[in-house]
Amino acid sequence: MLKQIKFSGGNIQVNGEVVRVTHRMVTGDQLTVTLPPETASERINASQVPLSILYEDDHFLVVNKPAGIASVPSHLYPDDTLVNRVKGHLEAIQAPSQVTHIVTRLDRETSGVVIFAKHHFAHTVLDTQLKQHSIRKTYVCLAQGQFAKRHELIDAPIGRAPESFIKRMVRPDGKPAQTEYWRINQFRQTALLRVRLHTGRTHQIRVHLSALGHPLVGDFLYGQQTNPWIRRQALHCAAVSFYNPFSQQEVTCYAPLPADLAAAIQAESQL
Known part of the structure; x- marks a missing residue:
């Protein structure tokens, strides 16, 4: 800097x-x-699809990402990712910097809170908080099976699965990963969990719960896509808290449950 x-x-x-x-x-x-x-990249096109904004000031932008939208552009999704939509928003409000600094990311089929910084220094501030594990991320999910424990801290290293570029697995030579869950409700075939991440590995919640024998409902990669009420992994980032040093305040943003996950929870509770 x-x-x-x-x-x-x-x-x-x-x-x-x-x-x-x-x-x-x-x-x-x-x-x-x-x-x-800061000079915005010409390779990132601006999308005019509106955002669901949870919090915004001169330094940070927090949005609610819908399921089915990638966080960042790729050759598969070049033009209408969350980054493209944020760039369109920054252009519309004539922000001083129109560089899209994404701080936290979610898998394409995971919904919920995503943080952007509006300039490089704000990004550096939150990167530091991520490294210090002081950004609190809370998820809600539906997982398969009967959970014997009401609360557990899963401490198991995660690395790449040898047969796949995308898939991850618990392996002794992986990177340290800690996931904490609380059982909110136990249904007949599934459980509703509140989950807190203490590290940020790729697919961490999906990998850890699958390793316990409880893959997420609807997760085609680590379980089975057989649930009739939700056509994706039943995972939602419901809340994120971080410290805003510019206003010297703790910021907490909540993303309401999306309709498909709410419907799946309701249906499972009635079985």
């Missing part, structure tokens, strides 16, 4: 005077940092 400020058009001032990055401050000095301008 300091290198970008120094060489790409920003500056640092102490008490109104431009100084070098090695300047030593004393108590009472006032620091002003001007960030360099």
Whole structure:
């Protein structure tokens, strides 16, 4: 960040005077940092599909991602991902920076809260919080089977499955991963869980619950797509909390249950 400020058009001032990055401050000095301008990528097209905005200020944008929408563009989904929609929003509001800094991501078929930063410094702030595990992410899901425990912390490393580029698995040489769940309701064939991530590995909730013998309802990759009420994995990021250093406040955003997951929970509860 300091290198970008120094060489790409920003500056640092102490008490109104431009100084070098090695300047030593004393108590009472006032620091002003001007960030360099950011150039948006021309390869990312702006989509005009409206967003479901949960929170927005000059530094952060938090949205509710619908299931079936990819978080970031790829060769399969180049033009209407969440990133494309956010770029369209930033253009519409004439934001100072129209670079799409995505902080948290969700699988294409997972719904719920996703955080974007509106400039590089805000992104750096939340990246630090992610590394310190201080961003709290809470999920709601439906999983197969009978859960004997009301509460459990799953601590099992996750790595790539050898036969697949996409699939992951619990393996001793994987990266550390911790998932905590609470059983909200036990139904006849499934259970409604509240889940908190303590790390952020790819497919973490899906892999950990599948390893316990309780794959998510509707998860074709780690279980079976046989549920008549939901045509995707029954997983929703319901709440995210992070610290906003610019307003010096904790921000918590909630995403309501989508209709398909709510219908699946209701149907399972009546079996």
